[in-house]
Amino acid sequence: MREFVYFSQSARTSGNFNTNELMKAGRMDIVIHVVISAFFLSHDVREDTRLHLIFYGQPDPPKHIEIQVTPDLDISKKDVAGLIKKMLYKYKLGKKTEVFPGCFIEKKSFFNVIEELEKEGKEIFLLDKKGEDIRKARIKKDCVFVLGDHEGLPKKELKRLKTIAKTISVGNRMYFASHVVSVVNNELDMRNI
């Protein structure tokens, strides 16, 4: 299973946002692009991928949304924003709630999510332009890739993450978060991971 952790300092933590104005919802537009790159193929979806979205925006941070596409999940590329909005609305205090098959929401901090993945024996990679070339990196089957939003990861989180994760790069240009997810997916596909 390949996993992505997307951190956003600004993405809204309640469902009361307008799906026609995603930029105003703490750059929810970037979130939607990341979801599409993580799961959608031409006429197919990836069932080998799990995505963790960590939102630190207002009004009730932090929120951890976990998505894995299963045959029971009715997901459309045209309404990813609607899916995220409904999940945020269904959050229940003190619970990890399965809102749709394979889709969960809970209150959990970025580092609690990372630490859990580490305890499960996953290999954590931090995606950073200055890291080691992904094409030269050794990557095991149970791998986790962490990336930030348009502002990147906050300095404090970055410093701590660097002590537990291996830093890898997909090239010397600064790409959109969703582009990076596509490149990583492609690299893992090429390696049959």
Ligand SMILES: C[S@@+](CC[C@H](N)C(=O)[O-])C[C@H]1O[C@@H](n2cnc3c(N)ncnc32)[C@H](O)[C@@H]1O
């Ligand atoms: C749009 S970029 C963030 C730009 C932000 N201004 C910064 O300086 O971090 C979004 C995320 O994509 C990832 N990223 C962008 N370019 C990358 C690259 N060449 N290699 C690896 N990760 C990259 C990083 O994790 C980054 O946080």
